[in-house]
Amino acid sequence: MKKEITMTVNGDIYRLAVDPWRTLNEVLRNDLNLTGTKLGCGTGDCGACTVLVDGRTVSSCLTLAVEVDGKEVTTIEGLAPSGEELHPIQKAFIEKGAIQCGFCTPGMELSAFYLLKNNPRPTEMEIREALSGNLCRCTGYNKIVEAIAAAAEQLQE
Ligand code: FES
Ligand code: FES
Known part of the structure; x- marks a missing residue:
């Protein structure tokens, strides 16, 4: 029922x-x-x-x-506040080349959003730990980590 x-x-x-x-x-x-x-x-x-x-x-x-x-x-x-312009996390993923097939990207970006909301200045290890539940078969993770670090800086400004 x-x-x-x-x-x-x-x-x-x-x-x-x-x-x-x-x-x-x-x-x-x-x-x-x-x-x-x-x-x-x-x-x-x-x-x-x-x-x-x-x-x-x-x-x-x-x-x-x-x-x-x-x-x-x-x-x-x-995720994007206005619904028109991309969120800084989304922009950083594009700018850093952190998207290949894109299948993991929505989950990665929402995990990144949760991380940066609770820890606006994460270390590289903290970023990697925050992504530990999100698997990517394409990128090797480094560009994703770089993108999140860049988004953190952007959000501080
Ligand atoms: S589809 Fe939900 S964790 Fe993989
Ligand atoms: S970009 Fe393909 S699974 Fe992450």
Whole structure:
């Protein structure tokens, strides 16, 4: 039996009837068409599905949609403050060449956003640790770490 839930996604309020076994990832991608959130492993290992729920990073593949009833979700589509100009983290990823296939990028950038919100001047080790739940098969990570360090500097200005 479906359950009625209300959640705010990127500032918009949604009222939905969802089956209790459906994941947040499925609902975001299939019901709300927010396909910036990726589905990789589906088992909590790769971080491609990372979103923010009430400001904290979660794996949307392991989170049931009914668990976010009454909560606030931010996906990669909601990262840029104006919705038009890219967020400094997104700009830095482009400028530093930190994106190749791009599959890991939304999750990486939301993990970076969470890090910089809580630790605006992270060391390289702290950046690497913050990304430990996000896997990238393309870049070798160094450019991603450089991009986050650059974004941290940019956000300080
Ligand atoms: S798809 Fe969720 S952690 Fe890999
Ligand atoms: S850029 Fe391809 S998985 Fe990271």
